Amino acid sequence: MLSLIVFLPIIAGLIILAVPSSQKQIIRIVSLLAAIGQGVLAFLIWRGYDPSIPGITAGPGGSAFGSFQFVEKLSWININLGALGSMNIDYFLGVDGISVTMVILTALVSAIGVLSSWTIQKQVKGYFILYNLLATAMMGCFVALDFFLFYVFWELMLLPMYFLIGIWGGPNREYAAIKFFLYTLFGSVFMLLVMIGLYFSVTDPVTGNHTFSLVAMATQSNFNVAGAIFAPENHGWRLIAFIVLFIGFAIKVPMFPFHTWLPDAHVEAPTPISVILAGVLLKLGTYGMMRINFPLFPEVFQASMYVIGIFGAINIIYGAFCALAQQDLKKMVAYSSISHMGYVLLGLAAGNSEGMLGALYQMFNHGTITAMLFLLVGVIYDRAHTRQIDKFGGLSSYMPRYAAVVTIAWFASLGLPGLSGFISEAFVFVGAFSSVTTRPIAIVSVLGIVFGAAYLLWSLQRMFLGKRKPDAAYDLEVDAEGHEHIHFHDWKGKLDLDARELVMLVPLAVITIALGIYPMPVIGMLTSSINKLVQVLSPVVLTSLN
Amino acid sequence: MFELPSGAEIQSIIAVLKANTGFFIPEIYLSVLFMAVILVDLVTKGRKNNVLSITTLLGLLGSIYFIFQQHALPSGEIFFGMYVIDRYALFFKYFFVVSGIIAVIITMADEQFNREVKSMGEYYALIISMVIGMIMMASSGDLLMIFLSMELVSFSAYILTGYFKRNRRSSEAALKYLVYGAVSSGLMIYGFSLIYGLTAQTNLIKISAALAAHGYDPLIMILATLLILAGFGYKIGAVPFHFWSPDVYEGAPTPITAYLSVASKAAGFALLMRFFYIAVPRAALPVEDVMGIDWVALLIVLSIASMVYGNVVALWQKNVKRLLAYSSIAHAGYLLLGVLLRDALGTQATLFYLTSYFLMNFGAFYVVTLIANKTGSENLEDYRGLGRRMPIAGAALTVFLISLVGLPPTIGFIGKLMIFSALLAKGSLYIWLALIGVLTSVISLYYYMLIPLNMYLRDSEQPEEKSFNPGLIANILMSFLMILTLWFGLFFTPLSDFARYSSAMFGITLQ
Known part of the structure; x- marks a missing residue:
């Protein structure tokens, strides 16, 4: 099942390879079918997922079966290293509460991305091949339980993303694309070294061999190789490994001061790629922290919660300030992403169930809400060919449906009660307040909500309320009956949202509202895993080990 | 005084030579092929046609059969310790023959030859002689043999580099190659003479034994090591012996550039490892190093310098062949990381990395x-x-x-993974080298991506968007190499096992 959901897009990509490039519609439909297939599989996984099994570490007997679900494990590579025994790499997939949430999010956002890509006209064939490759890599990252496999998927994302930004992006795309590539690679090469070091430090309790299995690594008693670089007594190297992994993932989040690639990438990327980038890729950073960074080095995590919290707070407030200063709507949304990912970091730093739960739920909500925000930015950019906030005004009277969806998205983003963003942010703050270490940080971070409200409401006001500005990007006409209409200079489509745009936006809006009122469908799935993760990370377990 | 050998002695020498000929079949076969190609050229009147290239191609393919036969042979020395038969040499025999085949294929595809030269006769013969020379380099067990085989390769390479006689770039490259080559050969032979002075031996194993038994003056030893490294460093193209490579790579015919960058480098590494692992193993040091300097320390410096210099200077290159030249300097640095570990895993990683470098560089x-x-x-x-x-x-x-660059899912990634794994397995001291390795590979991303950047992100200024078709065979070959690069990036067990099998020198695996 998991193999299918991972490789379905790449199969579609291979089919597209055989389709002549003039058959644009067929190419789009094949991609859409793959995305729908992924969606159906994600739905089945959601239905079949048993939320009472926590995952995170191995089950009784050290095996991942019985602890993780939908597990697939095959021996993939088995090479002889002489004195060091053999190197075993498994094709090892499985989900627990953390990853199943992300799998569903990925399937959802990928499908919406395909719909949003419908308007791409340049080199459609190449675009969808790369898009499908990206979809496979993202999904693979979330279900891989072998570090090597995870790393392969992690790096596999970079090249398609580079081309998707670089070929189909805006005027400054070359710079944005290579910046994204270099930043992420810089983070991940260190991860490679840590991965190798971990391999030499950990043994699988079942086989006794060295292993890349993330499940085995999540249990500290498996770090039992005497004299290995990351053995429990090697505090210095373990600290370095933690920092290195953290930076690798933090670049993806992106965490201040590693965030500068994100505004560039977002501004240059075409709308669907922005949606994917904000909706899924950023989550890989925090997912990596929850899956790899923290459980593998829990004692370092305990010691550094304070620092992570501070970086979270900086992200929240700095991101909000930057967003406040932006003239370009897309850049504003990009900075709002930085701010909102700060909440995730803060929740993780709290280290308790409430905070972690809030963080994971915020990841899901940020995925849906930001996807919506970027789609909405794309809608107006398609029409006006500008994203300058000052070039609009009074849009709500001319584009009522658009304004309605924008309102939902904007308010969800600022955390209005009744919408999903509120619940996750509330959990994050509850968690952060109840932890002594992060309490002062949480108090400061609350300011972020105020600034968040400021930039969102201000942009909403400038664009949608009031009257058309004199230098607006559209013309105003008054017809014979005295009704006012606007039209964009060279836009021939429907003025308000058309059917395709509604199909993309309405489900996201519905999810945002529904999960704001009744969050249990998502929270119910992840509670037991989060509790288990907190238990794994907690100092009590560590002392009992020693 | 030197006495003439007696009749009986000569008889016994001839008997040994005769007996050992059976171990020398691939080399004999290739020498016959060399002459056959010249004959074919005479028969076909030096006209440009495919007879010559097909003969070379099939001939080289045939030699694989004779090399395969050698798997059954026991490891050991032949011809009075001049020549070595072992799995390590076998690996390189395959390597050089297949390199030769690919060089011939690239030559057949290269249309510049049609424009620049009239006759291809010597060209293919010289490629074969280069293959023979490199095979001998990898199998040398004696200082004399090392020098002779290196010169055989070098002389062939000088001529091939300048094969476009009327092209100034090509001639300039050949001259530069010759001058640098002569200097480094001179330095190397001086280093050999110092070693001979210390040990009175030319056989690698005997040198090692003599060094261990009698001790030596560490200052002379380090001088000798440095001089010999100059010779080997020239072949592998490591900093600071790299000066020839950008100009030669740019000026030489592309197939020769490819062949030099892969096979010549590999031959250098074959020698480097055999010489330093066998003749001057670090464990043989009776006296502690001179100020902590020995050949491992020298290799560390060379490796870091090559990785940093190659990758950084490549950033400013505007010519793709020059860019790949600097990239090959950087890769020499990565390979040296595997060599300086001087253990089984390091050797295995180096051999694997050579294979991966073979695929991707020839492909490029x-x-x-x-x-x-x-x-x-x-x-x-x-x-x-x-x-x-x-x-x-x-x-x-x-x-x-x-x-x-070394990104998954390609064979280059696995190569880097093996090298870094070997470094980390050796101990935390070597992590710093791995760190430099990964950081420089991030730098390398920038210049390698300049090529896709121009290919995909920028549009040609010419208005006509004509599509070029390089032909069916070329497309199949490219796809084949591309699929191999990806396939071995995902399923590298057989290659890695073969590298491990081949890491035994003289039948002994290092520990």
Whole structure:
């Protein structure tokens, strides 16, 4: 099942390879079918997922079966290293509460991305091949339980993303694309070294061999190789490994001061790629922290919660300030992403169930809400060919449906009660307040909500309320009956949202509202895993080990 | 005084030579092929046709059979310790023969030969002689044999580099290659003479035994090591012995550039490892190092310098062949990381990395040749918009470059993984070297990506969007190399096991 959901897009990509490039519609439909297939599989996984099994570490007997679900494990590579025994790499997939949430999010956002890509006209064939490759890599990252496999998927994302930004992006795309590539690679090469070091430090309790299995690594008693670089007594190297992994993932989040690639990438990327980038890729950073960074080095995590919290707070407030200063709507949304990912970091730093739960739920909500925000930015950019906030005004009277969806998205983003963003942010703050270490940080971070409200409401006001500005990007006409209409200079489509745009936006809006009122469908799935993760990370377990 | 050997002695020498000939069949076969190609050229009157290239191709393919037969032979020395038969040498025999085959294939695809030269007769013969020389380099067990085989390779390479006689770049490259080659050979032979002075031996194993038994003056030893490294460093193209390589790579015919960058480098590494592992093993040091300097320390310096210099200077290159030249300097640095570990895992990783480098570098040069056929240029600027005009070539080149960076799922990634694994397994001291390795490979991403950047992200200034088709055979070959690069990036067990099998020198695996 998991193999299918991972490789379905790449199969579609291979089919597209055989389709002549003039058959644009067929190419789009094949991609859409793959995305729908992924969606159906994600739905089945959601239905079949048993939320009472926590995952995170191995089950009784050290095996991942019985602890993780939908597990697939095959021996993939088995090479002889002489004195060091053999190197075993498994094709090892499985989900627990953390990853199943992300799998569903990925399937959802990928499908919406395909719909949003419908308007791409340049080199459609190449675009969808790369898009499908990206979809496979993202999904693979979330279900891989072998570090090597995870790393392969992690790096596999970079090249398609580079081309998707670089070929189909805006005027400054070359710079944005290579910046994204270099930043992420810089983070991940260190991860490679840590991965190798971990391999030499950990043994699988079942086989006794060295292993890349993330499940085995999540249990500290498996770090039992005497004299290995990351053995429990090697505090210095373990600290370095933690920092290195953290930076690798933090670049993806992106965490201040590693965030500068994100505004560039977002501004240059075409709308669907922005949606994917904000909706899924950023989550890989925090997912990596929850899956790899923290459980593998829990004692370092305990010691550094304070620092992570501070970086979270900086992200929240700095991101909000930057967003406040932006003239370009897309850049504003990009900075709002930085701010909102700060909440995730803060929740993780709290280290308790409430905070972690809030963080994971915020990841899901940020995925849906930001996807919506970027789609909405794309809608107006398609029409006006500008994203300058000052070039609009009074849009709500001319584009009522658009304004309605924008309102939902904007308010969800600022955390209005009744919408999903509120619940996750509330959990994050509850968690952060109840932890002594992060309490002062949480108090400061609350300011972020105020600034968040400021930039969102201000942009909403400038664009949608009031009257058309004199230098607006559209013309105003008054017809014979005295009704006012606007039209964009060279836009021939429907003025308000058309059917395709509604199909993309309405489900996201519905999810945002529904999960704001009744969050249990998502929270119910992840509670037991989060509790288990907190238990794994907690100092009590560590002392009992020693 | 030197006495003439008696009749009985001569008889016994001849008997040994006769007995050992059976271990020498691939080399004899290739020498016959060398002469056969010259004959074929005479018969076909030096006209440009495919008879010559096909003969060379099939001949080289045939030699694989004789090499395969040698798997059954026991490891050991033949011809009075001059020559070595072992799995390590076998690995390189395959390596050089297949390199030769690919060089011939690239030559057949390269249209520049049609424009520049009248006769191809000597060309193919010299490629074969280079293959023979390199095989001998990898199998040498004696200082004399090392020098002779290296010179055989070098002389063939000088001529081949300047094969475009009327092309100034090509002639200049050949002259530079010759001058640098002569200097480094001179230094190396001086180093050999110092070793001989210390030990009174020329056989590698006997040198090792003599060093261990009698001790030596560490200052002279370090001088000798340095001088010998100059000779080997020249072959592998490591900093600071790299000065020839950018000009030679740019000026030489592309197939020769490809062949030099892969096979000549590999031959250098074959010698480097055999000489330093066997003749001057670090464990044989009776006296502690002179100020902590020994050949391992020298290699560490060389390796770091090559990785940093090669990758950084490549950033400013505008010519693709020059860019790949600097990249090959950087890769020499990565390979040295595996060599300086002087253990089984390091050797295995080095051999694996050589194989991966073989695939991706030949692949890259092959595509560059095909592109040059169509555009007549190797400048980065002229790669604009090529991705759409040559879709398969563009995709293949991108895969090779990604592999050169060391990103999964390609064989280049596995090569780097093996090298870094070997470093980390050796101990935390070597982590710093791994760190430099990964940081420089991030730098390398920038310049390698300049090529896809021009191919895909920028549009050609020429309005006509004609698509170039390099032909069916070329497309199949490119795709084949591309798929191999990806396939071995995902399923590398057989290659890695073969590298492990081959890491035994004289039948002994290092610990």
